[in-house]
Each structure stands twice: as C-alpha cells, then as structure tokens.
Amino acid sequence: MEGLAAHVRACRKCGLSAHRRNPVVGEGSLDATVMFIGEAPGFWEDVKGRPFVGAAGKLLDRLISSAGLSRSKVYIGNILKCRPPENRDPRPDEVEACAHYLDRQIEIIRPKIIVTLGRHSTNYILFKAGLSVEGISKLHGRVYEANVLGLPVVIMPTYHPAAALYNVKFQGELERDFDVLRSEVEKLSLKKEA
Ligand code: URA
Numbered sequence: 763m764e765g766l767a768a769h770v771r772a773c774r775k776c777g778l779s780a781h782r783r784n785p786v787v788g789e790g791s792l793d794a795t796v797m798f799i800g801e802a803p804g805f806w807e808d809v810k811g812r813p814f815v816g817a818a819g820k821l822l823d824r825l826i827s828s829a830g831l832s833r834s835k836v837y838i839g840n841i842l843k844c845r846p847p848e849n850r851d852p853r854p855d856e857v858e859a860c861a862h863y864l865d866r867q868i869e870i871i872r873p874k875i876i877v878t879l880g881r882h883s884t885n886y887i888l889f890k891a892g893l894s895v896e897g898i899s900k901l902h903g904r905v906y907e908a909n910v911l912g913l914p915v916v917i918m919p920t921y922h923p924a925a926a927l928y929n930v931k932f933q934g935e936l937e938r939d940f941d942v943l944r945s946e947v948e949k950l951s952l953k954k955e956a
C-alpha cells in the first residue's frame with residue numbers, strides 16, 4: 763500500500779492533478795473486513811489529504827459506529843484520488859485513468875464486504891462484478907454476493923452520505939442500510955466462530 767500511495771502522490775495521469783492540493787489515497791486497516799468506497803475528495807479532503815473528513819465524513823463516522831464498526835478497523839477509499847473542481851461529478855476519462863488504484867487497493871485489502879457510497883462507486887463496482895446496474899434509489903440496502911477481481915465479496919450499495927446533508931429523507935434510508943450492514947457483519951463473525 764505504501765508503494766501505491768507513492769504512485770498516487772506523484773500521479774499526473776489526468777487533468778485533476780493540476781488543481782489538487784493533496785491527493786487522497788484512502789485510509790484505515792489493511793486487514794479491514796469492510797471497505798467503504800466514495801466518489802472523490804471534496805474541499806476538506808483535498809486540504810487534509812484524508813478521506814471523508816468534512817461534514818459528510820462526520821455523518822459517515824456516525825453510521826460506521828451504528829453498524830458496530832470503528833473507523834480504524836475499516837478501510838475508506840474513493841474512486842478518484844484528486845478533487846474535481848467545484849466537486850463536480852467524476853468524468854468517465856478520469857475514472858478510467860484512476861480506478862486501477864482502487865482495484866489494487868481492493869486486491870491488497872481483500873475485504874469481505876464492500877459498501878459503495880453513491881451512484882458513481884456503485885456503478886463502478888457492480889459493473890466490475892458483472893451485475894446489472896439500476897438506479898441507486900432501487901438498489902440501496904440490497905446485498906449482493908458477488909465476485910470482484912477474483913475475490914468473493916458481499917456488495918452493499920447505499921446513498922452517498924453527502925446526499926443526506928441536502929435531503930433528510932436520505933438520512934433515514936442510510937441508517938436503515940447501515941442496519942443491514944450491521945447484520946451482514948454479524949453474520950460474518952458468526953461464520954468465523956463456527
Ligand atoms: N466525498 C467522497 O466521496 N469522498 C470523500 O473522501 C469525501 C467526500
């Protein structure tokens with residue numbers, strides 16, 4: 763992971779490198795059972811070089827605790843490592859240039875559960891798993907047993923926490939989805955004990 767981080771810090775493979783203050787590689791446990799995948803750094807992430815440290819990050823921290831997990835035990839990454847100007851959506855050419863770093867992170871961490879936050883990471887991971895991609899409002903909170911990069915993994919798409927900052931309706935949905943996550947985590951630990 764350190765080697766990969768060095769590559770990301772030096773990366774100039776897409777235009778976003780021109781505007782970034784700090785790339786955000788991702789952080790957390792390399793032994794994580796659960797990996798969260800967001801979209802791209804925002805303002806504060808770009809300033810600090812760490813994922814989910816702004817307002818959406820505070821909400822994500824609360825949700826992570828509600829699922830019986832802690833930030834130090836999970837891994838948090840993004841599809842794009844550099845902030846798009848004005849937090850605009852990732853462009854397909856940027857995803858294409860950057861996502862192999864995320865793939866490599868998945869291969870290093872080998873998570874048992876991948877939680878995709880928002881439609882961009884959901885589309886990317888479901889496509890990778892060969893699953894059909896519907897709207898996030900339909901498939902959030904569902905659990906898919908799938909194969910990503912040759913690894914058996916449970917995928918759970920949910921809303922991006924930033925969505926809940928704009929519309930409280932999404933907060934309740936996110937909380938329910940994280941209850942589903944909690945039971946998936948419990949199932950895994952029961953399996954381990956058995
Ligand atoms: N939103 C994201 O998708 N990722 C971050 O790291 C922060 C905000």
Ligand code: SF4
Pocket residue numbers: 770773774775776777778779785842843844856859860
């Ligand atoms: Fe490189 Fe990704 Fe940053 Fe583009 S967004 S410069 S591909 S690290």
